[in-house]
Amino acid sequence: MKYLWAITGFIFLSIGVLGIILPGMPGTPFLLVALYCFSRSSERLHQWFLQTEIYQNHLKDFHQKRALTKKAKYWILTIATLTLAIGFYFTPSVTGKIIILTVLAVKYWFFFFWIKNSEDLN
Secondary structure, three states: OHHHHHHHHHHHHHHHHHHHHOOOOOOHHHHHHHHHHHHHHOHHHHHHHHHOHHHHHHOHHHHHHOEEOHHHHHHHHHHHHHHHHHHHHHOOOHHHHHHHHHHHHHHHHHHHHHOEEHHHHO
16 A cells, blocks of 8 residues: 555656646645655655655645745635636536535635745744
8 A cells, every 4th residue: 555655646746846847737736645645655755755855845834834835825726716617617506506616615715714825924
């Protein structure tokens, strides 16, 4: 099972790095999943990831202080909102639309009230 966690971690790490490089694609959520997968795979792999520049630049504040940069929050919210808006538009049932609106409201509450801005912590 640990090998599966490690492989999954490297897959999400790759997608996260692409998200850092490509404009319009957030990398932070994928890097967070990679961090989780590496922590489940082995202590050595987890410690390696904690020492990388990717972790230091993009995840350290979130992992230690539950904070993201305003830019990261903006991109995550934008991409997720667009995805939910497309789902809302194409969902024919009222129940489905209510669920999507609930997810949207919880997502914004989470980002505005639970996750701090890393710029405010300095």
